[in-house]
Amino acid sequence: MPQYPQYQLKAYRPRMSAYWYLDQWHYLRYALRESSSFFVAWFCVVTLVQIAALSAGPTHYAHFQALMKYPAMIVINVVALGFFLLHAFTWFNLVPRVVVRQVLGKPTPNILSSAPNFMVWFGASVIVALFILGVF
């Protein structure tokens, strides 16, 4: 009589729920942070449309301005701003994790690496805003 093994070896295939990102807050935060990319693409396209409208003349630019006033458009852009802020905060807080930072053999505090980014962000925003508002 041939001896059959009682158990057959099978490759381990972990089962993952389609909604795995809802299992833990950390997973959801990861999924939300990565989803910011869709809004980055969205607003880049909006900016392309704006440049095209500017080139096409005042009538087209008025259409663009009217388009941006649609309630749905404003809602999408408010959501986009939320995602951009999430992206900015997580991105700047990532810097201390990827740069080598030591003073006298001791690692410097995280805030020393991330804080300059927040300052550059603030400065860049003010400068861009002044240009856009026509102050310069």
Place this chain on the structure above:
Amino acid sequence: MSSAKRSNEPIVWFLFGTGGFFAAYFLPIHVLLYGIAFPLGLLHDPGYATTLALLEHPLVRLYLFALLTFCFFHAAHRMRLTLSDVLNMRHLNTILAFLCYGGAIAGTICAIWLLAVVP
């Protein structure tokens, strides 16, 4: 010549990383002004003439070119990974890569063309 296949990760990561900084530094103020404050009338919209004068400056166009290009590639890379990881679309990796990076290349070409034809 070595037949070893070279990874395209460094170039993709360079574009993704740089785009991440551009998106974090500059996009919030753009969407806050053009997407929220001007349409709602919270701030006075400088209007067509002022905005066109701004766009006519070569450095502004260079800025917009860099912003749009890096942000498009940043978004493309992250969208590809988000779709394949979060929505379990890993089996469509080749199509996703083609669509995402192809879209970023198309966006870049659009940006170059639009910024070049500004009157």
